[in-house]
Amino acid sequence: MYFGLSEEQNQFQDYVKKFLSDNVTVDEIRKIANGDDQKLHEDIKSGLMNLGLSSLLIPENYGGLGGDLLSAVSIAQGLGTGVGPISFAGSYVMAPIALSLGGNDDQKDKYLPKIASNEIKFGVGLSEYVAAREDSGIELNKGKASGKALFVIDGDDADFFILSDKGGTMFIVDKNEKGLEIIQLTTVDKTRLYLELNLKNVKAEVLQETENNPFVIQKVIDAGRIILSADSLGASETMIEKAVSYAKERKQFNRVIGSFQAVKHMCAEMAADLEPCYAMLWQAAHSFDHDPDEARLQACQAKSHIAEVAKMVSKKATEVHGGMGFTDLLGLHYWFKRIGLNRQILGGPELVREEAAELQGFNQ
Amino acid sequence: MNLEYGPEYEDFRTEVIDFCKEYEGISFENTSSKNISRSEWQKILIEKGFIARAIPKEYGGFGGETDIIKSRIIATEFSKAKIPGGMGGQGIDMLVPTLLEWGTKEQKQEYIQPTLHGEMIWCQGYSEPNAGSDLASLQTKGELKDGNWVINGQKIWTSTAQYSQMMFCLVRTEPQAPKHSGISFILIPMDTPGIEIRPLVDMTLNAGFNEVFFTDVTVPEGNIVGKRGDGWSVANSVLGHERGSLADPNATMNRLNTLINMMKEETIDGRRLIDIPSYRDRLMQVQGKVMANQAHSLRLLSSKINPGQNVKLGGMIQKLVGTELRHEMEALAIDVLGEIGTLYEETPRLKENGSFQFHYMYFLGLIIGGGTNQIQKNIISERGLGMPKEPKVQEAS
Numbered sequence: 011m012y013f014g015l016s017e018e019q020n021q022f023q024d025y026v027k028k029f030l031s032d033n034v035t036v037d038e039i040r041k042i043a044n045g046d047d048q049k050l051h052e053d054i055k056s057g058l059m060n061l062g063l064s065s066l067l068i069p070e071n072y073g074g075l076g077g078d079l080l081s082a083v084s085i086a087q088g089l090g091t092g093v094g095p096i097s098f099a100g101s102y103v104m105a106p107i108a109l110s111l112g113g114n115d116d117q118k119d120k121y122l123p124k125i126a127s128n129e130i131k132f133g134v135g136l137s138e139y140v141a142a143r144e145d146s147g148i149e150l151n152k153g154k155a156s157g158k159a160l161f162v163i164d165g166d167d168a169d170f171f172i173l174s175d176k177g178g179t180m181f182i183v184d185k186n187e188k189g190l191e192i193i194q195l196t197t198v199d200k201t202r203l204y205l206e207l208n209l210k211n212v213k214a215e216v217l218q219e220t221e222n223n224p225f226v227i228q229k230v231i232d233a234g235r236i237i238l239s240a241d242s243l244g245a246s247e248t249m250i251e252k253a254v255s256y257a258k259e260r261k262q263f264n265r266v267i268g269s270f271q272a273v274k275h276m277c278a279e280m281a282a283d284l285e286p287c288y289a290m291l292w293q294a295a296h297s298f299d300h301d302p303d304e305a306r307l308q309a310c311q312a313k314s315h316i317a318e319v320a321k322m323v324s325k326k327a328t329e330v331h332g333g334m335g336f337t338d339l340l341g342l343h344y345w346f347k348r349i350g351l352n353r354q355i356l357g358g359p360e361l362v363r364e365e366a367a368e369l370q371g372f373n374q
Numbered sequence: 375m376n377l378e379y380g381p382e383y384e385d386f387r388t389e390v391i392d393f394c395k396e397y398e399g400i401s402f403e404n405t406s407s408k409n410i411s412r413s414e415w416q417k418i419l420i421e422k423g424f425i426a427r428a429i430p431k432e433y434g435g436f437g438g439e440t441d442i443i444k445s446r447i448i449a450t451e452f453s454k455a456k457i458p459g460g461m462g463g464q465g466i467d468m469l470v471p472t473l474l475e476w477g478t479k480e481q482k483q484e485y486i487q488p489t490l491h492g493e494m495i496w497c498q499g500y501s502e503p504n505a506g507s508d509l510a511s512l513q514t515k516g517e518l519k520d521g522n523w524v525i526n527g528q529k530i531w532t533s534t535a536q537y538s539q540m541m542f543c544l545v546r547t548e549p550q551a552p553k554h555s556g557i558s559f560i561l562i563p564m565d566t567p568g569i570e571i572r573p574l575v576d577m578t579l580n581a582g583f584n585e586v587f588f589t590d591v592t593v594p595e596g597n598i599v600g601k602r603g604d605g606w607s608v609a610n611s612v613l614g615h616e617r618g619s620l621a622d623p624n625a626t627m628n629r630l631n632t633l634i635n636m637m638k639e640e641t642i643d644g645r646r647l648i649d650i651p652s653y654r655d656r657l658m659q660v661q662g663k664v665m666a667n668q669a670h671s672l673r674l675l676s677s678k679i680n681p682g683q684n685v686k687l688g689g690m691i692q693k694l695v696g697t698e699l700r701h702e703m704e705a706l707a708i709d710v711l712g713e714i715g716t717l718y719e720e721t722p723r724l725k726e727n728g729s730f731q732f733h734y735m736y737f738l739g740l741i742i743g744g745g746t747n748q749i750q751k752n753i754i755s756e757r758g759l760g761m762p763k764e765p766k767v768q769e770a771s
Contacts, residue, residue, distance in 0.1 A: 011376060011377060011378060011443065011675075011679065013377065013669075013673045013675070013676035014375065014673060014680075080375055250759075254759050257761065258760075266762060268755075268761045268762055269761070269762040269763065269764055271748075271751075271752065271764060274756070274761050275752075278752075278755040278758070279751065281687055281754055281755075282694050282695050282751075285670065285687055285695075286666035286667055286669065286670035286695065288670075288673070290665060290666040290669045293665075293669040296375045296377065311658075311661065311665050315663065315665070360655060363655055363658035364651075364654075364655070366658050366661070366662075367648075367654050367655075367658050372634075372648050372657075373648070373649055
């Protein structure tokens with residue numbers, strides 16, 4: 011019995027962490043967030059992609075590594091620690107899973123190898139299935155899609171989008187297709203790009219196995235929720251590390267502030283609440299891979315619980331930094347904002363808790 | 375990640391399940407047809423190696439290897455089959471492991487077997503009115519006179535003192551030494567003249583604790599465990615055993631299920647409590663925390679059988695997180711019951727024997743006891759996160 015990330019998964023995560031800490035300082039994050047340095051952003055993206063992120067979840071017979079969700083979680087945690095300014099949850103986790111489970115053989119042949127080799131990139135928009143806000147929502151009619159998709163994940167530089175109608179039928183849209191309008195949304199977290207898509211009779215390639223079968227979209231959403239939680243967990247880990255090391259250096263009243271119990275106890279509370287989240291996350295990923303009966307409940311509860319803990323950490327860690335925590339100069343806010351964004355994507359805590367209750371038959 | 379225990383353990387699980395079937399319905403009640411005494415049951419469990427597994431045969435144990443997976447399988451299957459486990463208490467859970475580590479051969483022979491068999495009950499004499507969180511400032515005095523320890527002073531928060539044959543006690547024997555190195559660990563028979571026990575009623579209205587007063591209590595010199603002045607180290611090895619046991623994750627899961635079932639049965643205006651969205655959301659929040667805790671306990675288990683798996687911080691948080699969670703869970707049960715939730719002791723309309731109010735208060739007691747949760751936060755921040763200690767201040771008046 012072994013409960014945890016494998017040696018290989020830990021190593022993979024360490025590569026990601028090391029790449030980010032060596033190459034992506036707060037100054038670089040700021041340049042990327044402000045859109046001041048396209049080349050820098052491209053270099054960082056390709057540096058991270060060289061670690062093999064795009065092929066991780068592609069099955070081996072389609073040219074990928076055939077990794078499981080737990081491996082993807084180990085990467086996502088690493089990306090979260092350094093607010094990795096690249097696509098992951100949508101392009102390299104949700105899209106490969108959607109295609110592998112929902113595509114027919116032709117569709118798999120057509121797309122999976124090219125995702126693995128990083129020739130094409132997918133964005134994923136399922137917010138309307140989870141909870142349609144404002145005027146969003148898509149209708150599919152005879153291979154044409156019309157409507158609006160909000161908060162499309164990993165939409166930057168995407169060649170294709172995977173979207174769904176309210177019934178959970180998923181389909182692919184080419185970015186160059188007629189009738190598709192792509193609009194950038196600016197969230198608090200400018201290290202990752204989210205999109206709005208307007209579709210007017212756009213040609214849609216339905217993923218065959220998803221027609222009248224919500225099993226696939228639910229799997230894809232579970233995976234997305236788990237990966238977003240891993241990202242927030244990694245970001246929280248860094249915020250605690252930063253708070254602790256700042257508290258050990260900053261002096262007031264002739265003492266380092268980390269010697270005051272008021273400050274120490276905030277740090278202890280953050281650490282104590284975050285620590286069980288690792289196990290919760292890994293168990294949810296393990297169940298996704300091996301225990302389908304438990305997987306959905308665990309994904310919902312992990313998304314909700316980790317979002318709550320991460321929110322608490324993002325607040326307290328900022329407070330430990332005092333006024334500096336509030337500045338752009340220190341850049342702590344990039345982690346704060348990543349946590350704030352992940353919390354809402356694919357269902358905020360109240361929504362996923364309600365789903366968890368439904369799964370157990372608690373609201374009749 | 376591999377959550378399988380392997381065929382050897384599945385065979386063991388089958389053995390435990392068969393055992394549970396054999397003793398199905400067993401009870402300590404006289405009225406039951408399957409009546410058995412606690413001490414008889416204790417001996418059966420030791421013989422099977424289901425408890426006292428790693429304690430040598432010569433001291434009354436099973437004489438096997440420690441195997442925490444087997445312990446977990448036993449706990450799980452016993453809980454499922456509603457079969458009573460072995461005895462606990464401060465003697466078995468705390469003193470026995472301490473004697474195994476620090477005791478002389480004679481002490482082990484004299485005390486371990488009767489303790490394991492439930493024939494010798496122990497209480498713990500640590501806290502004093504002026505030595506709570508700052509335990510090492512304790513003042514109960516022990517002087518060596520004519521080959522005996524003569525003990526004077528007072529202990530407090532002593533659970534089970536009134537039923538105990540023995541106390542393991544921290545006593546200041548080296549008044550000149552620095553505070554941590556002036557303490558000795560001494561074993562005191564509770565029928566020694568000069569001991570007075572006064573019950574201390576807590577907020578649950580149970581006399582769960584006592585005050586114990588010592589006036590010229592005289593015990594042989596050989597009743598010391600470890601050397602003179604070693605008491606702090608000896609006691610700390612025991613406290614380590616206590617902290618792990620204060621918030622059992624299996625018990626937490628059972629309690630959550632009790633709460634869920636109650637919320638399905640009780641109603642407001644004919645509507646089930648679980649169908650009321652605000653209550654349901656709080657329930658889901660608590661369930662999330664329980665699931666995180668369950669997973670965390672698996673990770674800790676794994677770290678104990680896989681050398682090199684680092685969960686240093688993970689072990690330190692258990693008391694803090696576990697006790698706060700239980701308290702929160704009981705508070706939720708009371709809130710969803712509303713006015714009904716305030717009923718206590720013997721009264722019409724009482725739910726679950728008043729256990730929600732009882733545990734709500736009891737776990738507040740555990741948040742304070744066993745090293746307050748504020749002390750736990752000091753430990754987590756200092757030993758876990760490497761933050762500096764609060765600087766010593768000159769004595770304030």
